[in-house]
Amino acid sequence: MNAGTRIAVAGATGRLGSHIVDVLEERGYEVVRISRTDGVDVVTGEGLAEALAGVDTVIDAAAYPSNEQGPATEFFVASARNLQELGAKAGVRQLVVVSIIGIDHFTAGFLAAKKVHEQEVVKGSLPVKLLRAAQFHEFVEPLLGWIPQQNGVKHVPNMRTQLVAARSVAEALADLATDADAAAAAGNGTIPEIAGPRAETLAEVATLVAARRGEAVRFEGVTDPADPDGEAYESGGLLPGPQATLAGPTFESWLDGEGRG
Numbered sequence: 001m002n003a004g005t006r007i008a009v010a011g012a013t014g015r016l017g018s019h020i021v022d023v024l025e026e027r028g029y030e031v032v033r034i035s036r037t038d039g040v041d042v043v044t045g046e047g048l049a050e051a052l053a054g055v056d057t058v059i060d061a062a063a064y065p066s067n068e069q070g071p072a073t074e075f076f077v078a079s080a081r082n083l084q085e086l087g088a089k090a091g092v093r094q095l096v097v098v099s100i101i102g103i104d105h106f107t108a109g110f111l112a113a114k115k116v117h118e119q120e121v122v123k124g125s126l127p128v129k130l131l132r133a134a135q136f137h138e139f140v141e142p143l144l145g146w147i148p149q150q151n152g153v154k155h156v157p158n159m160r161t162q163l164v165a166a167r168s169v170a171e172a173l174a175d176l177a178t179d180a181d182a183a184a185a186a187g188n189g190t191i192p193e194i195a196g197p198r199a200e201t202l203a204e205v206a207t208l209v210a211a212r213r214g215e216a217v218r219f220e221g222v223t224d225p226a227d228p229d230g231e232a233y234e235s236g237g238l239l240p241g242p243q244a245t246l247a248g249p250t251f252e253s254w255l256d257g258e259g260r261g
């Protein structure tokens with residue numbers, strides 16, 4: 001029934017994008033994959049006009065791969081303009097764009113770049129539906145890999161987050177792209193949010209990961225005094241508002257294999 005509707009996924013090989021592709025294909029949509037791996041670049045525009053031919057909706061889950069504010073901002077400004085301009089030329093009907101819960105409270109790094117992304121993408125002529133998500137369950141293990149261990153202790157940023165499975169975010173984005181009721185419910189004046197079932201500290205979820213791996217390491221939360229957003233991370237600036245959709249599984253159940261798609 002959905003076979004005639006073509007939906008492009010930017011960031012199709014990513015943590016989130018690969019789930020969006022799976023969800024849409026399971027629901028019978030024709031999916032166009034956009035990533036450099038697929039020969040399409042949202043920053044330079046290479047291959048983009050061709051990829052967008054006949055596309056109804058673009059779901060944008062492409063991302064710059066580091067926390068550096070300047071390059072990440074340049075990435076999102078270029079991708080937003082290209083998807084708007086080349087999308088309009090190709091006759092795309094709408095863009096659905098994933099963002100991050102709480103970005104209004106942050107001033108630096110990737111989160112500040114994502115704020116510029118939101119502002120830039122709504123400047124174009126195509127209608128945009130935004131969805132702000134909490135940090136993904138999938139993001140914890142790579143993050144821990146970057147943190148050095150000293151005398152059996154890893155110092156992790158003092159932050160509270162309400163982690164959510166990337167698969168659950170992918171389902172919500174697919175609903176927003178294809179279901180008029182979901183879009184109408186989401187569009188009551190504020191940007192809709194999706195988070196997991198409960199708020200936890202990074203030290204708490206890191207401890208769960210280490211226990212599963214049988215690693216003898218202790219996690220201590222620290223606040224970097226040089227980080228202008230340290231207080232916002234610590235005080236719950238990343239946590240969802242009261243209207244947010246809360247979707248399982250918990251991080252602990254996800255570690256057990258639940259909700260991976």
Ligand SMILES: NC(=O)c1ccc[n+]([C@@H]2O[C@H](COP(=O)([O-])OP(=O)(O)OC[C@H]3O[C@@H](n4cnc5c(N)ncnc54)[C@H](OP(=O)(O)O)[C@@H]3O)[C@@H](O)[C@H]2O)c1
Nearest residue numbers: 011012013014015016035036037041042062063135136139
């Ligand atoms: N990670 C989280 O916890 C989290 C939480 C909330 C919201 N988000 C948002 O969700 C989105 C996806 O995040 P993610 O963690 O899934 O990212 P990710 O795993 O790093 O994936 C990034 C994707 O973007 C593609 N990409 C990078 N540069 C590209 C370019 N120039 N042209 C085309 N494609 C390009 C990558 O493929 P190639 O390398 O093959 O090009 C990859 O498919 C981002 O907007 C992020 O802000 C993430």
